Amino acid sequence: MTADTSPPAGPRPGFIARLKAAVTGDRDARFVHLNNFEVERAWGRGDPGLPGAGLSFNAPTVNRMEEVGVLLADEGDLVVLKAPVEPAFAAYLRPLGLAAGQVLTPDHDRPEQPVTTDALASPRLLAQLAGLADGRTYLMPLGVSADEERLAAATGLPLAGPDAATCKRVNGKIFSRALVDRSGLTPVPGAECRTVGELAAALKEHLAGGSGPVVVKESLGVSGRGLVVLDSARRGEQLVRMAARRGERIEVVVERWIDKEYDLNYQFVVARDGSVAFETVKAALTEGGVHRGHLFPPPLDPGHTAALEAAAQVLGKGLAQAGYYGVAGVDAMLGRDGTLYPCLEINARFNMATFQNRLAERLLTPGRCALATVFDLEPVRAHGFDEVRAALGDLLLDAGSARGVLVTNTATLRAGVTPGRRSKGRLYAVCLGDGPEDVDALRSKAARALEEMVERA
Amino acid sequence: MPGTQTDEIRTALHDGLTEVLRKDVPELHDDMRLFGDLALDSTGVIELLMELEDSLGLQIDPDELTPETFETVGALIGYIRACLEGAQDAVG
Structure with missing residues (x-):
């Protein structure tokens, strides 16, 4: 069970008050x-x-x-x-x-x-x-x-945070990998590369002998952008040639491809005094390889949860030593062979999970489950919330109900719309229900209802 | 011949997109949007550039790339044609 799923009862202040106390010293700031x-x-x-x-x-x-x-x-x-x-x-x-x-x-x-x-x-x-x-x-x-x-x-x-130079430094994947290596946490096999020469050497090593694909990630890439998967030495050499045309400097990490059971994300808060408070852990839910959202609490065994909480303390101390304080989210992975990789990268900033902390404190009661998700839609015109409400009908979570689909952002449904043309729109939501199957079923029903809404238009 | 070259580029682009997107790609028209209509994503851009370098013997300068280059099929074909013409001019 995660910290942010606690009921609002009791003396523990809410997430934002805890964050204020940690980064300003004043929980009433x-x-x-x-x-x-x-x-x-x-x-x-x-x-x-x-x-x-x-x-x-x-x-x-x-x-x-x-x-x-x-x-x-x-x-x-x-x-x-x-x-x-x-x-x-x-x-x-x-x-x-x-x-x-x-x-x-x-x-x-x-x-x-x-x-x-x-x-x-x-x-x-x-x-x-x-x-x-x-x-x-x-x-x-x-x-x-x-x-x-x-x-x-x-x-x-x-x-309410450290300076930009510190934030930039600790958000690089190069910083994360170096910290993992120093801390003795289990790293994904790979290398940090600051020159094209280092990239060439890393690709040669990790693509040799058919040991599977590698992923090359920009140090400051985000959300699946700024990365490329390479499956052969020939492709590796090609990437090196392309990169070399821009000069010798580059900031990337090279990592072996790991077959995973699930992606995990956990977050913690580093206070100005260097203390570290664990907040939540969530698991990516996929079906047939398709991402469905982040599930919390996740189906992890207690040993893995404890390992992530311990990793948060280690990483939080490293961040504090580097001058950072504030929210940190960490991407982790449970390999299919059971190996836990507790840190693929640190995002020393708010994460999507951060935005679920306050609503979870209010709406997610103990023993229940939530799936934070996004519906990728193709609207041909802007849809207002009233239409979304009508489309979801009884599926929509309303005040007083404990189960349903809570819509968390509608601006992203409209922002990219070119009227009269099939466009890309996203509706963010959190499905609250009795368990993983229940929230996934809610998601499926909501997806159908929303797709019908845009098709009717 | 510009028309023939454009056809060759369109075919290479179709093959490249099929490889990168790992699915059947419909016949390409100039006004199709690579991201909106064909579902290319940012990760696929690098792979697509590699495919095009292989099939057309291109050398792409990464610093020349802008979002407009990838806006539509027609825009990308125009960029590739300019790259090929630039390479020919350089050779002589």
């Missing part, structure tokens, strides 16, 4: 949430990565993932969003206690730009934020880059 998804783009600006991997194809949708931040803000907090929450969606969330903060928006929502860039270009919002400075109000970004530092300087609001 006020946060201005700023959910700058894909902050890696800002961290990686100018860094040599993989050829073609820096291209962005769905920026408008990714930039609106930030709407999920309204579910995380506590009473008294504020949330900067690129655009207001649709009134019908806000009215749905409010009785669930999930739209507790006040939303602030910039003068203009420029779809290709992340929220921080919009905020920096908005004199009205900058003035509003500056007016909040009272010594105990903090900017709480998803991750701190130079852009968030500029916003802090422009508004006079301090950041």
